[in-house]
Amino acid sequence: MIALSLAEIAEVVGGQTYDIPDPSVRVTGPVVRDSREAGPGSLFVAFVGERVDGHDFARQVVETGAVAVLASRSVGVPAIVVEDVQTALGALARHVVAKLGTTLVALTGSAGKTSTKDLIAQVLQRKAPTVWTPGSLNNEIGLPLTALGATEETRFLVLEMGARGIGHIRYLAGLTPPKIGLVLNVGSAHIGEFGGREQIALAKGELVEALPEEGAAILNADDPLVRAMASRTKAKVLLFGESGEADVRAENVRLTDSGQPAFRLHTPSGASDVTMRLYGEHHVSNALAAAAVAHELGMSAEEIATALSEAGSLSRWRMEVTERPDGVTIVNDAYNANPESMRAALRALAAMGNGRRTWAVLGKMAELGDEALAEHDAVGRLAVRLNVSKLVAVGGREASWLQLGAYNEGSWGEESVHVSDAQAAVDLLRSELRPGDVVLVKASRSVGLESVAQALLDSGVEGEVAAR
Secondary structure, eight states: OEEEHHHHHHOOOOHEEEOOOTTTOOOOOOOESGGGOOOOOOOEEEBBBBSSSSSGGGHHHHHOOEEEEESSSOOOOSSOOOOOSSHHHHHHHHHHHHHOEEEEEEESSSHHHHHHHHHHHHHHHHOOEEEOTTTTTOEEEEEEEEHHTTOOOOOOOEEEESSSSSTHHHHHHHOOSSEEEEEEOOOTTTTHHSSHHHHHHHHTTHHHHHHHHTEEEEETOOOOHGGGGGGSSEEEEEEEEESSSSSSEEEEEETTTTTTTEEEETTTEEEEEEESSOOOHHHHHHHHHHHHHHHTOOOHEEEEHHHHHHHOOTTTTSHHHHHHHOOEEEETTOOOOOOHHHHHHHHHHHHHHSSSSSSEEOOOOOGGGGGGHHHHHHHHHHHHHOOOOOEEEESHHHHHHHHHHHHHHSSSOOOOEESSSSHHHOOOOOOOTTTTTTEEOOOGGGTTTTHOOOOOOOOOOOOOOOOO
């Protein structure tokens, strides 16, 4: 964070200072909410959680070098006390962003936010110092904490924005007003909470409504609900996609023998070839979105193509491909799942198979509401249509729907199996896997299927595991 005195911070957040001998002392380190990340010059934000109260760690963080605590009550050490810590954190982020004048890029969408954000960050980093959302910290707490990581040297600030309902993105955009707003897609993620795709589109479109007239709205030309958002902004509109009408588009899209996408990138400034290190054709759309942002910020087609070809995954458990010494390939995509990302992952698995046996270890997709049965059934059927060698459905009711869909689609009923839990899946795979097999592991985060991927990597295999 840019250096600010405790007195200035207290004024910005409307707080009272307690046990601070010298209000002119400055915060020169990061703003953190995890006591383990506190260090010299930092500001610790004390949240009260369901199981842990950050105020209990106040003395500890000060002893490790934190300048003060942003708290909702006096804690016996230097503190700025406010009525609501989350509101104060947002106000501090808004103040810092306004003071810096950094170009702020915000993105949202039902699927692919984190992967696209990671691509944008890696491309822009080549042009100038860039700060971006770590992992999926895209909510009312994670977003301001990311913004507060910007310094005087930061040229670009890339922020992922998530939403659980109407008004959430409007609130986040108010904390960190974007100059460039990117909407990836409107899918089925959280459809049970929103009540329909039209409501999701209403929420996601709040991002383009927040853009200034001199800003740019970057919209997916291949998604009708996103493309329609052009009418909701006064900013310039730039379209990306495979549509011939897209300003930034892909031609000659194909997959390499290992399942990595390659294509010809076209931008208004020129064209260049891209071969990605990531896996799955769905990354083409993500790459085009990143390319559109980079073009808007002045990068050439050649610069963008080179950066996209060299970019990797910055976030864990998202198509994380690791090959064991015995030749079994584990694809850990277990961070989250929705119908769109499930279909994309299955298609990537089929492409990676390329004559090898393929296994899809899948669990439930959460928050689908009334669509849950149909969507799980459809994913199970797709696994069979893509000739995935075996679907292993893990868990309770939703997993049984996955397996039933595959069973009904299959010819012999041998294309799928339903197991009760992660350990049962591990036991099955340990006994069945052969050298050369490819295993995809994917489910909603709450299922915790990353433990299956890790167990398979750790299961009695000698030698180093080489991540690709």
